[in-house]
Amino acid sequence: MRKLAFPAAAGRVAPLRIVLMPGAYQEPEDFERAGFVAARSEYRLEADLEFVAPELGHLLDRSILETLHEEVVLPARAAGVRALWLGGASLGAFIALAYAERRAATLDGLCLIAPYLGNRMVTGEVARAGGLAAWQPRPGAEEDEEWRLWTFLRRLPLPGLEVALGIGRDDRFGHGHGLLAAVLPAGAVSVAAGGHDWPVWLELWRSFLARLAARAAAR
Numbered sequence: 001m002r003k004l005a006f007p008a009a010a011g012r013v014a015p016l017r018i019v020l021m022p023g024a025y026q027e028p029e030d031f032e033r034a035g036f037v038a039a040r041s042e043y044r045l046e047a048d049l050e051f052v053a054p055e056l057g058h059l060l061d062r063s064i065l066e067t068l069h070e071e072v073v074l075p076a077r078a079a080g081v082r083a084l085w086l087g088g089a090s091l092g093a094f095i096a097l098a099y100a101e102r103r104a105a106t107l108d109g110l111c112l113i114a115p116y117l118g119n120r121m122v123t124g125e126v127a128r129a130g131g132l133a134a135w136q137p138r139p140g141a142e143e144d145e146e147w148r149l150w151t152f153l154r155r156l157p158l159p160g161l162e163v164a165l166g167i168g169r170d171d172r173f174g175h176g177h178g179l180l181a182a183v184l185p186a187g188a189v190s191v192a193a194g195g196h197d198w199p200v201w202l203e204l205w206r207s208f209l210a211r212l213a214a215r216a217a218a219r
Contacts, residue, residue, distance in 0.1 A: 018085045019072055022053055024090065026053075026090075037049060043206075044213065097149055112166065114173065117146075117179075133154075163188055165181055166207060170195040187211075
């Protein structure tokens with residue numbers, strides 16, 4: 001797994017670390033090119049950033065989730081990180097959710113930017129049931145990663161795991177975003193004009209950072 005680290009200050013570990021994964025066929029460098037690192041400076045947030053990308057071969061099985069645990073989460077905790085957020089954009093956010101479904105207790109938060117939440121067959125079934133609260137997983141759902149994801153989403157919110165969802169109004173995956181947003185607490189969802197692309201994601205990232213910065217200033 002390739003990783004790019006952008007510490008808040010040289011030579012020491014920040015109490016907060018945010019780990020993000022890019023979408024399909026994207027690279028960790030795309031976060032920096034899109035302005036994600038520069039935005040952290042705008043809000044003067046003491047947070048280490050780490051951008052990681054799984055190998056494409058690992059996306060076809062579940063080994064990526066164990067690799068995340070061994071190479072990203074455990075080292076962060078061993079280094080003394082007190083608050084660990086995992087997330088990403090598009091498919092990267094999907095992987096973060098799949099990890100949280102198995103190891104939610106190892107995380108403090110999920111930063112989900114325009115997450116891919118499964119195909120329209122999956123989201124359509126949830127919608128026809130009347131939303132997550134009414135939907136019941138089909139037998140054997142745990143064998144399919146997309147169905148398993150929605151089974152996990154039914155359990156949200158979870159104690160100790162904060163979820164921040166950022167979505168574009170015209171996102172092509174919006175058929176699932178509204179279903180997830182409906183079960184999240186007030187203030188957990190940010191919406192920006194636009195579709196499924198980096199300028200929109202940067203605006204959503206800024207909204208997320210602003211919320212964290214305001215919370216830190218209030219302490």
